[in-house]
Every structure is written in C-alpha cells, then in structure tokens.
Amino acid sequence: xxxxxxxxxxxxxxxxxxxxxxxxxxxxxxxxxxxxxxxxxxxxxxxxxxxxxxxxxxxxxxxxxxxxxxxxxxxxxxxxxxxxxxxxxxx
Numbered sequence: 001x002x003x004x005x006x007x008x009x010x011x012x013x014x015x016x017x018x019x020x021x022x023x024x025x026x027x028x029x030x031x032x033x034x035x036x037x038x039x040x041x042x043x044x045x046x047x048x049x050x051x052x053x054x055x056x057x058x059x060x061x062x063x064x065x066x067x068x069x070x071x072x073x074x075x076x077x078x079x080x081x082x083x084x085x086x087x088x089x090x091x
Contacts, residue, residue: 005036007049007067015049015056026056034058034067 009032017024028034028051037048037055046057 006070006072007034007036007063008032008070009034009066010068011066013058013062013066015051015058016046017054017056019055028056028058033070034063036063 009028009030012030013028015026015028017026032051035050037050040047040060045060047060047063048055049058049063
C-alpha cells in the first residue's frame, strides 16, 4: 500500500493509539477516511495511518479487506484537459 493513499473503511475495525505512550485500542467507525503514512509500524503487519488528525496503527490485512481506495479526480481531469485542448497527438 502506497504512502498518502486515502481509504474509506467499509466496516468498523480496531486500531492502536500508540502516541500516548501506552498502546490503547480504539475503534475506527465504518465510513471513516484514513490516510496511509510512511513506513510500517511492525514489519509488514501494521501500518501507520492518519485518522481524524490522530496517528494510529492498523493491521495491513484490515486495510486491505475493509478499505476502499479513494481516487482523486485531479489526475483524470488533467488528462481530459490535455485531450480537449489538443495537448495530445498533434502532428
């Protein structure tokens, strides 16, 4: 999973809040938006994510099974603009 990928969680799942010093289990509600942060927290099993301004750790398998990537329209829009403005395939 790439850094800065945004995901919407389709089912409630757990995460670890480790910033406070002592790991605390928190529940991430369904429909929450997460952003994958750089690096892995525990080999390749846990991933650091940003949730509501907090950094938490989630199991990578939970993200893979319960997360749906949110794709931005910026990349698609810039490609369409190039095509419409003649930015592609001119001779």
